[in-house]
Amino acid sequence: MSSISIPKKSGFLTNLQRSMGGVLRRSLTIFLSVFLAIIVGSIIMLLYGQNPIMIYKLLIMGAFGSQVGFFVTIQRATPIIFTAVASALAFRTGVFNVGVEGQFFIGAIAGTYVGYAFKMPTIIHLPLSLLAGFAGGALWAFFPTLMRQKLGVSEIITTIMTNYLATYLISWLTTYPLAASAVTSETPFVQPTAVLPQFQEFTPFGKGTQASVGIFIALGVAFVMWYIFKRTKLGYEWRMVGLSSLFSEFGGINLNKTFIGGMLVSGGIAGLGGAVEILGVWRKYKNLFAVGFGFKGNLAALLGGQNIIGSTVAASLYGAMESGALGLEWNAGVPRQLIDIVVGLIIFFMAAEGMWDFLRKIKIARGEPARRTTENLEV
């Protein structure tokens, strides 16, 4: 009966309490993490000679308080939603895709190339460019998949390495074969038939921001993935393998198929995000135009509890914080790195879930009557 880890008693109430306890504990963790991050962030701001309350106020105002701020939030959130959904999908499927960053880049360059190199009507060109982005990301995820399937190499290592490969490959591509001119490391502009319209181009809103209809694609992808996970056979297989590959194998689910599927779709979504970012915001590929989207996506997925909706929300909040930070830098002269520190702190405190146990132990160690030292030991 050594199994203390799996308590036996299971009255209705205890069961309910236990499952409710999980949700509560998770919410509490997030709340405490954010709270602690804000406190520590405040101390740093104070040390820097800033008024933290004012800064937090400006941060929120900057992200949501004005039309410009709101649209910048949308623009910033769009790519992170893609990478966050891609990360969450991989996590949930039990695939360790740390290569979202690289897949995002490759998707972006693929989308750019199809966007500028061909001439066709919008109705074909735009979808084709987006598809190229998806295919590029999937292809970039395919190499690690192949290595794992054929040689048993852990995808954690290979996906990290393919991130570097992507960075340098694109440096070369944008400097030589795909360079618009010999002086700059950037591609030509994509054809007008391949761009995603920005709000300021066709509505009276969002003046001065580059928010595009890409946000709808991002939310659409999130919704579709949510649906797939919840309602389809494929999603069931993904979920089960993610929860327990040994159980799934026993139940007759094909693990190889699931792994390949999860990896390629995750890479594809990241790549699609890259293409959307180019076609919506930049319209040409500048070398290293936006490093870090992949990692931000990973973080947002973690923050969002690794589920699709949570990750989408977390990615949007991440975008909002970036937007707010941008506003701060412009209006109050506060370096945005301060905000990055706060974001980093939130993640840090969340990751340190074990810390609560640690704190409790310290509390118990002090002044608990049952705990006396060995000096009292009578032999």
Add this chain to the structure above:
Amino acid sequence: MLPSYILHAQEINYMALAVEMIGIRKEFPGVVANDNVNLSVEQGEIHALVGENGAGKTTLMNILYGLYRAEAGTIKIRGKEVHIHRNSDAITLGIGMVHQSFKLVPSFTVAENITLGAEPRKFIFTDRNAVRKNVQEISERFGLQVDPDTRIRDLPVGVQQRVEILKALYRNADILILDEPTAVLTPQETRDLFGVVRSLVAKGKTVIFITHKFREVMEISNRVTVMRDGKVVATKETRDTNPAELARMMVGREVLLRVDKEKARPQEAVLQIQNLKVLDNRNLQAVRDVSLEVHKGEILGIAGVEGNGQRELVEAIVGLRPAIKGAIQVKGKEITGLSVRDRRETGISCVPEDRYVRGVALGASIEDNLIVGNYFKEPMSKGQVLNLSKIADFARDMVKKFDVRTPGTTIPAFTLSGGNLQKVVLAREISAEPELLIVAQPTRGLDVGSIEFVHRRIVEARDKGAAVLLVSAELEEVMSLSDRISVIYEGRIVGTIDADLATEEGLGLWMAGVTDHHKPDEIPAAGDQLDIDQKEANLV
């Protein structure tokens, strides 16, 4: 001032109690493992500690042995109040414990293992001669025969356990805790162990014997303490109680200890295995040459000490492990090349031995756990889309039919107890109406009430026409459930016998690899009447 004779009497009284645990309380997140537990063990007695899984027996002993700290309560050893904060405190107090899973270094010799951590030294080096001498001396003193120079990995489980006991004795243990010591032993090894325990007590040691087998309680103990839900139900003189009463106290209600079943009416063969060879994870042959048949309407029990190829045999049949040689046929169809899914579709269901690993996905909902065998078929899904309401109906139906105690079907499986989880697995596997039902260690770790339920369902599946292959390390279970019994030893079936003719003694010999009494190739077919000669040859 008390008269001296009273003082004396008190002393004797104190001396008479080896262990006294008073008002012990221990909580784990979400569960009170020990709730105001009182236990007193007399000097020189064999005290059985029984209870269902999760009743708190091991927790209590771990507190005594200094592995856990109680939140409240007092411990007295030989009448003196002590504070046991860590393992070494307990050892200093003369408490020794033999765990269910042995803590031995396989590549070290017996002597090295016994003295490990307390080696006699010469300067900074281990004095190897002294090590051997000490071990030999202690082994002779207690009549526990071991060869000090054999490596642990070369020893059978029963001897390894003896080494564990010696290890405790070497550290001057007076009070010995044995945590379900017979779980891994053959009946003969169990008898040897009982002999050892009795001789230890004769030499003045005190033994606390954790078990959930009533027969052992009756056979070996002087007194017995029954625990349920973290509390002590009663402590009794063993001679004043009986198995039925113990079961009632453990479970809190009347329990049917025997399996009620009608005689099997076996029909055509469903599973046929010929000359099967399977490798284990270390690429060693675990199944060396197994041929067997299971017929529709019968339960074939595979008895054997764990680790003799049972796991690999089952995995090869369900498709988790390749067969390197041999044939497996279900209803005449060769299945060795098929995927797990295709084999399941052929009519194989399996209740796996690793309930928490293979049997369920702990993080998934009960619904999701129930549909892994049929989510891809109508009515659970249509095209690519799952039919959530049909799935919910199915899950509710299963939970009701199999009496799974749960507040809902969408809560994660890990909230269920072991017995309820096993019911979920059974529900899934039996509801598929299999031609061949494999059940591996179906009641391991379950409480008496759940065992009764599981056994009934297995017999029911047989009566509905399934061929049942039962693999269990519990000899009692194999004997009471099976219609025929095969014994596996080192990857070979050493004998098969009609369950009515099987004796524990005979099966035990087979389990230990002794086949002199019987020609292993004489495998009686199901339902065949054995002739008198065979009956006589039948190991009694």
